[in-house]
Amino acid sequence: MENNKPVEMRQVKSQGGKFRWVAVSALLLAIGAIMRLVSPSFAGVSINWIITMYCITILVIHPSVPKAVAIGLVAGAINTITSKSPMPHLNMVSEPIGALTCVLLMGLPFAMKVGGVSLRPAVITFITTFASGFTFITSFKMLMNIPLQIYLYGMLPVVVFTAVANTIIAQVLYYPARKLLGQEEES
Amino acid sequence: MEAVRFEDFSYQYPKTGQGLDRVTLSVPQGSFTVVTGTNGSGKTTLCLAMTGLVPHFFGGAMSGRVMVEGYNTADRAVADTAANVGLVMEDYESQLVALTVFDEVAFALENAAVPAHLIRDRVLAALESVGLAGLEERELSALSGGQKQRLAVASVLVSRPAILVLDEPTSALDPEGAADLYELIARLNREQGITVVVSEHDLARALPHADSVVVMAAGRVALAGPLNEVLTRMLSEQVYDAAVPSLRRLKAALETEQRQFSAWMTAGEAAAEINACLKSTRRLSLSA
Amino acid sequence: MKSLAPLCNLLLMIMVSIWTVLLWDPALLALLLALELGLLAVAGQLGKLAKALFGLFMVAMFFAAIQLPFDVAVATAVASGLKMMVMTVAVLLMLATTRLPSLTAALVRQVRIxxxxxxxxxxxxxxxxxxxxxxxxxxxxxxxxxxxxxxxxxxxxxxxxxxxxxxxxxxxxxxxxxxxxxxxRGFGSVNRTFSQQIAFQTRDYLMVGFLALVTAAVIVCR
Known part of the structure; x- marks a missing residue:
């Protein structure tokens, strides 16, 4: 054991990424479900933690489009069985659409930088939340024949406010999460 | 025959560059081995190397080899090595992934495509052997910390591994829970002949059951061998000697000094004299 | 209900939701809701869910009420409140009667997810x-x-x-x-077995037949 001359090492490729995406998605969606149940509303605006969490998940793990849609489906299923909102199974439609929006936006070649700070997580989360919320309330309106005024002045603003709240959360949480997962700075 | 053999095995994690440095070690079949050392000495990495997760899961640089039951871990898939070695990690709660106790234990068998009609009996037997019989329909959230750890043990035992590796199993347990867990592991070692490797910073907890000890320091094996021999050398060579349980230190101190003592009348007198004796034998002192 | 295959329970939820989308008759919707509540009672879940159901009822009433100022017929407003309830209770009913591990096993093996x-x-x-x-x-x-x-x-x-x-x-x-x-633990293997009982029995096929009949009736009645 006193031998101190350096050893010839060979490189081994990591296979740890194979199921990491499943583990990260499951855990972050679990946080989303819990936070959705316990977090307060801010001046009447509540955060949709499930959407925020799958946005962060998709942003940090860069899944393929089918995997992203799968994350959306699982998010929708979790929402369906945990949310107290009426017609929870509409989430099975709205969340996959949100997740699809998110992963497609990630592929766009825009830097979205303002004074050195990348606003990608914020912009993507805003649009994703809007896409998901818009899908939910629009299918709700169509299925239920809701009067247009209620849709425009009662439901649409809620979607926009939620999107704003989600955007702030995602922008704050994305960078520490990505740093911990050890991904390189995007160019 | 050896259950596990490290042959001049070196390994570096990709990011930190830390890991193991020229480890040569053999773990005899049927033995109960305790791996000890300070934080960052390489205990966990040694455990992970026995399962093939090091290097396969993390990647990085390596040389030498680790043989488990005659197979080179570098040439096998992690899941195949897992048929020989079961691992219970320090954060055992994150190791559990199913909703119910039954599903958790059945998980590895289902993945290995064991026919459904054979699964039930094997799951129940594994639960029985860790003392969780009758809890198979329980949800995981209804289990205590200690029960979850036993479940983690059952979930790897169900694959019938010849070797069981536990990484810091008692770090989250109270002394009573730790004693219970070691009783369980010792029973598996004794009755089922399973080779046990436990990484443990608190040697005293594992001592009643262990028969060999490995002391790690800075990624190297500092000492390894039969329990009594290693404990003696830890003290005489001052390798992680602070971890040697106090009674063992007292024994060593008294034996090396061969002192005569005055006729003790009170416990206070005895303690004072013993402590004086311990102080004179280098840095050893009785804290208990 | 508990004795039905998990996929059959899921199918029931989906079909009830589809009927509810198609139906606008308050009486039929109320009948559907009563059937659901009856099934919940048979499953022994009615007491446990009473609070949630009451909350849901209040939301549905509110939702029906706010439509009235916008020239919506009373029957339509009541129907939409009932639709909301029937669909939501359908989800509750499925959750109350299906073990989720069995449902996921069914989705993997029978729906090929x-x-x-x-x-x-x-x-x-x-x-x-x-x-x-x-x-x-x-x-x-x-x-x-x-x-x-x-x-x-x-x-x-x-x-x-x-x-x-x-x-x-x-x-x-x-x-x-x-x-x-x-x-x-060998996750991601190609061949995987499931220890859950998910196979269709005679009663499941009967239920599927019944669902098909009702669906046909609902479409014809419209």
Whole structure:
């Protein structure tokens, strides 16, 4: 054991990424479900933690489009069985659409930088939340024949406010999460 | 025959560059081995190397080899090595992934495509052997910390591994829970002949059951061998000697000094004299 | 209900939802709702869900009421409130009568959903109780640091996100252990068995036949 001359090492490729995406998605969606149940509303605006969490998940793990849609489906299923909102199974439609929006936006070649700070997580989360919320309330309106005024002045603003709240959360949480997962700075 | 053999095995994690440095070690079949050392000495990495997760899961640089039951871990898939070695990690709660106790234990068998009609009996037997019989329909959230750890043990035992590796199993347990867990592991070692490797910073907890000890320091094996021999050398060579349980230190101190003592009348007198004796034998002192 | 195959229960929920979309007759919707509540009672879940059902009823009433000022016929408003209830109770009914591990096993084997996706769902549910404890810590941190007192809601959201951060980071650390556990236990193998009982029995086929008949009737009646 006193031998101190350096050893010839060979490189081994990591296979740890194979199921990491499943583990990260499951855990972050679990946080989303819990936070959705316990977090307060801010001046009447509540955060949709499930959407925020799958946005962060998709942003940090860069899944393929089918995997992203799968994350959306699982998010929708979790929402369906945990949310107290009426017609929870509409989430099975709205969340996959949100997740699809998110992963497609990630592929766009825009830097979205303002004074050195990348606003990608914020912009993507805003649009994703809007896409998901818009899908939910629009299918709700169509299925239920809701009067247009209620849709425009009662439901649409809620979607926009939620999107704003989600955007702030995602922008704050994305960078520490990505740093911990050890991904390189995007160019 | 050896259950596990490290042959001049070196390994570096990709990011930190830390890991193991020229480890040569053999773990005899049927033995109960305790791996000890300070934080960052390489205990966990040694455990992970026995399962093939090091290097396969993390990647990085390596040389030498680790043989488990005659197979080179570098040439096998992690899941195949897992048929020989079961691992219970320090954060055992994150190791559990199913909703119910039954599903958790059945998980590895289902993945290995064991026919459904054979699964039930094997799951129940594994639960029985860790003392969780009758809890198979329980949800995981209804289990205590200690029960979850036993479940983690059952979930790897169900694959019938010849070797069981536990990484810091008692770090989250109270002394009573730790004693219970070691009783369980010792029973598996004794009755089922399973080779046990436990990484443990608190040697005293594992001592009643262990028969060999490995002391790690800075990624190297500092000492390894039969329990009594290693404990003696830890003290005489001052390798992680602070971890040697106090009674063992007292024994060593008294034996090396061969002192005569005055006729003790009170416990206070005895303690004072013993402590004086311990102080004179280098840095050893009785804290208990 | 508990004795039906999991996929059959799922099918029941889907078909009831489809009927509800098609139907606008308050009497038929009320009948459907009564049937659902009856099934919940048979499953022994009515008492447990009473509070949730009452809350749902209030939301549905409110929802029906706010439509009235917008030239919506009373029957239509009542129907939409009932639709909301019937669909939501359909979900509750399925959840009350189906074990989720069995449902995911059915989705993988009978609907051919990739196992990874089904696993993501059950394992997320598995970890939820663990995070409840951690979310209490978040709340305590909030109180300690006095974030709740800030007037500006934007500032409060930022502060709240920051206090959730340790929970997220810990989850990412845990995901490493979880991924290792999956690797060790042979996750992702091509052939996988399921120990759950999910096969269709005669009563399941009867239920499917019944659902098909009612669906046909609903379409004809429209």
């Amino acid at each position: 990739p196992y990874e996706y089904a696993f993501m769902f059950t394992s997320a549910l598995r970890f939820m109780p663990d995070f409840i404890a951690e979310s209490h810590a978040v709340r305590e941190a909030q109180v300690c640091r006095g974030y709740v007192h800030s007037k500006n809601p934007l500032k409060r959201i930022v502060a709240y996100a920051a206090s959730v951060e340790p929970m997220v980071l810990r989850a990412i650390t845990r995901s490493d252990t979880m991924a290792m556990s999956l690797e060790l």
